[in-house]
Amino acid sequence: MERGLNKVSAGKLFIEGIFQKNPVFRLMLGLVPAVGATTVAWNSLLLGLMTAVVLIAAAIVVTLLRPFVPKLVMPIFHIAILTVLVTMVQRLMITVDPHAVVELGIYIPLIVVNAFVLQRLETELLMIPAILDAAGQGIGFTAALVLIGAVREFLAFGRIFDWILMEAEYSPFALANTIPGSLLIVGLLLALVNALAGKGGELNE
Numbered sequence: 001m002e003r004g005l006n007k008v009s010a011g012k013l014f015i016e017g018i019f020q021k022n023p024v025f026r027l028m029l030g031l032v033p034a035v036g037a038t039t040v041a042w043n044s045l046l047l048g049l050m051t052a053v054v055l056i057a058a059a060i061v062v063t064l065l066r067p068f069v070p071k072l073v074m075p076i077f078h079i080a081i082l083t084v085l086v087t088m089v090q091r092l093m094i095t096v097d098p099h100a101v102v103e104l105g106i107y108i109p110l111i112v113v114n115a116f117v118l119q120r121l122e123t124e125l126l127m128i129p130a131i132l133d134a135a136g137q138g139i140g141f142t143a144a145l146v147l148i149g150a151v152r153e154f155l156a157f158g159r160i161f162d163w164i165l166m167e168a169e170y171s172p173f174a175l176a177n178t179i180p181g182s183l184l185i186v187g188l189l190l191a192l193v194n195a196l197a198g199k200g201g202e203l204n205e
Contacts, residue, residue: 010132013125017136024144024186025193029116034148035182037107041161044149045142046100050093051111052138054085055120059134061085063127078121082112116141151185152176 023029033051038044058081069077090108093101101108111117120137123130150160155176158166175181 010129013129014132014136017133017138018140018143021137022140022144022193023116023137024141024148025190026197027116028190029119030114030141031186033107033110033114034145035186036179037104038145038149038152038182039103039156039177040153041146041149043100043103044145046093046097047104047107048138048142048145050086050089050108051114051117052135052142054082054089054111055117055138056131056134057085058082058117058121059125059130060127062121063125063130066124078118079112082117082121086111148182148186148189151189152182155185156181 017023019026021027024031024034030051033047037047058078061081062078065077066074086109090101093108116137120134123133125133153176154160154165155173157177158164173181176185
């Protein structure tokens with residue numbers, strides 16, 4: 001059955017996923033990796049891209065197999081597909097940047113239960129809208145993680161993507177490299193983004 005989202009243009013779904021319905025800054029979903037895994041911009045970018053790839057691939061698989069899967073077991077089916085895809089992506093990333101995979105640790109397997117990923121798979125869209133919706137949400141999530149990671153890396157180490165922007169013998173704001181500091185930074189960025197947008201974040205679509 002096609003739901004209301006199928007009536008929305010595919011292009012609008014893509015743009016909304018990046019801006020109006022950004023998973024982190026507007027829907028306030030996926031906050032665990034946004035707070036815990038964004039110590040530096042590079043790791044943030046990798047985790048965001050891995051999540052985006054998994055979400056897009058899962059959207060394709062779920063759309064193709066949805067007619068053959070009973071609705072009663074659909075949530076379990078989503079978890080199973082995500083588990084397989086995350087395992088494949090993680091093994092691929094080990095060959096590309098094993099150090100980053102070690103640093104990201106548990107946050108890679110947690111893609112399977114990321115709230116915004118599971119939420120997107122529940123929308124019964126046609127193939128093209130589903131792919132663009134997943135791509136928009138994935139890019140929006142990646143952009144949010146990179147922004148948070150870049151701010152934290154600059155404040156903690158005076159650099160972004162390992163490019164030294166401010167040389168100092170001590171960390172400019174060492175707290176940025178901790179979970180409490182990350183909570184503070186994410187909260188301030190969330191408030192700033194929503195202030196610029198003219199309204200508060202949305203808990204649900």
